[in-house]
Amino acid sequence: MYKALADAIKDAEREGKSLAQVALAAESRDQGRPVEDIRAALQRALDVMRSAIEKGLVGDLYSASGLVGGDAAKLRSSAIGPLAQTPFRDILTRALAVQEVNAAMGVIVAAPTAGGAGVLPAILTGLAKAKSVTDEKVVDGLATAGLIGAVVAERASLSGAEGGCQAETGAAAGMAAGAATEMLGGTPSQVGHAVALTMQGTLGLVCDPLGGLVELPCVFRNATGSAIALAGIEMALAGITFAIPVDEVIDVMGEIGREMDVRYRETAGGGLAATPTGRRLAKERLYQIKRSDA
Amino acid sequence: MVSLLDIIGPVMVGPSSSHTAGACRLGLLARGLIGGTPQRGLLQLHGSFARTGEGHGTDKALVGGLLGFRPDDERLRDALQIAEREGLDYKFEKVTIADAAHPNTVRINVELDGRKATMLGSSLGAGRILVQEIDGYPVEVTGNLHTIVLVAEDRKGSIAKITGILAEHDINIATLRLSRKERGGDAFMMIECDEEPDKKAGEELRGLDWVRWTRRLPKVSGG
Secondary structure (H helix, E strand, C coil): CCCHEEEEEHHHHHHCCHHHHHHHHHEEEEEEEEHHHHHHHHHHHHHHHHHHHHHHHHCCCEEECCEEHHHHHHHHHHHCCCCCCCCHHHHHHHHHHHHHHHHHEEEEEEECCCCCCCCCCCCCHHHHHHHHCHHHHHHHHHHHHHHHHHHHHHHHHHHHHHHHHHHHHHHHHHHHHHHHHHHCCCCCHHHHHHHHHHHCCCCCCCCCCCCCCCCCCHHHHHHHHHHHHHHHHHCCCCCCCCCCCHHHHHHHHHHHHHHCCHEEEEECCHHHHHHHHHHHHHHHHHHHHHHHHC | CHHHHHCCCCCCCCCCCCHHHHCCCCCCCHHHCCCCCCEEEEEEEEEEHHHHHHCCCCHHHHHHHHHHCCCCHHHHHHHHHHHHCCEEEEEEEEEECCCCCCCCCEEEEEEEEEEEEEEEEEEECCCEEEEEEEECCEECCCCCCCEEEEEEECCCCHHHHHHHHHHHCCCEEEEEEEEECCCCCCEEEEEEECCCCCHHHHHHHHHHHEEEECCCCCCCCCC
C-alpha cells in the first residue's frame, strides 16, 4: 500500500485513474487477491455499516454504563435547529447512531477503529442518499478511505492510546472527507486537499473518555468529526486548496500525538475524564456495571 | 504492510477493538489450545484489561471466545449467561503479571476432560493480538495463520521429519522459526501454516519420541 498520498495522487493522475482504482490495484498486488474479492469484502463492510445505522436510529440501545444512548433518535425526530431536514443533519444523526450501537456492544465496522467508527459510514451513506450515488461508487469511496487510513497508519497513528482522538475521529474524518470528495466527482488532487483541510481542523484533539470507556465523549466526537469532514469536502470541491501538503499534515498529526501527555491518550487521566463531573460519573457508572453483571 | 481491509474493518461487536475484538480472539486461541469449550476457565486480567475491562465487555468477549464466538458474533453480549448454560465454569481475577507487561494482557487457564492449558496473551490495538507464552514456553503467536508450536530435543533431521509429516497431510508451511538456547538443548519451533493442521497431524507430531511438547492454535484473525 502507498506510504504517501502524494505518490498515490501522482499515479492516479498519470494513469488517468481514480484514487479508488489505484488503491484497489495496490491492495490486490500486496495481498495477492483479485480486485473483485476486495470489492466484495468492502461491499460486506458497507452492508454492516448500513445495518448499524438502522439499528442505532431506533433509539432503544444504551451502553453498559448507561452514559450514552438514545440521542441519535432524538436528533432524528427533532424539528428544531438550523440543519433540520438537510443532509448535514442526517449525517450527524447517522454518526451518533453507529457509535451508540458500538457502545451497546452491537456489530459495527471498525473504520479505522471502533471509537471512530461512526464518521465514515455517516458521511458516505448520508451523501449517497442525498445525491443518489450507487453502491458501486460508495464501495469505491471505501477503497479511497482505506488508502487514506493506511497512509495515516504508516506515517502517524490510528490509535487514541498512541496519538489521541486526532488519530481516531480525526483520521476517520480525513478518510471520510477524501472518500466523499472523490465520490462526488472531485479529482485526486482535490481529495488530497479535502483530507488536509479536514485534518487541520482536528489537530491536537485529545482522547479523554470517561472511565476509559468508548462512550463519552466518543459518541459525540463522531458527530462533530463528521461536521468537520463536511466542511473539508465543501471547501475542496469548491477548488479551495490547503498550502501545507496533505502528507505533511498527517506527519504533524503523528508528531503532536507522540508529544501529547499520556493523560490525554485514552488513560482517563486528563481532559473531560478528569473533570469533577467526569470523575464522579465514571465512578458511579462503573459501580453500576459491576452490580448489573453480578 | 498495512492492508486496506485492516483499515476498513474488522466487522466486530463494539465497543473497543482492543478490549473487545482482541479479547475475543485471545479467548478463541485458548479454546483452540484445549480443543473445544473448556469446562473451566480462570481468566487473570492485567492492567487496562483489569481496570476498564468490565465497561468494555472484555469479560464477555474473553468468555465468548472460549465458547467459540467470533468477534462479530452478537452472542458475545450474552456470553456470560450462555457460558453458564453450556457448563463453562469461568472465574475472573485481577492480577499484576509484570510491570513491563502490555497494558491489555490476560493469562487464560483452561481445563477440559482433565486436560489443562495455560496461555498468556496481549491485545495490541485494532484487534491485533500476540500470545507470548503457552504452558510456560515463550512463543509469539499472532493468530493471523494456523500455528503449530513445538519443543523438541536438538537432533539432526528433526526439521525434515516435521515438515515431512505436514507435507503428507497436505499442509503448506507459510513461515518457520527455529531457535535453541544452546547446542544440544531443547529446540523451539513455531510453524505457521496456510491450511489448518488436523488433529491427526498433531497426534503424529506428538507421537515422535523426541518431541517434548506441541500445540496447535487456530487462525483467529485476517481475511
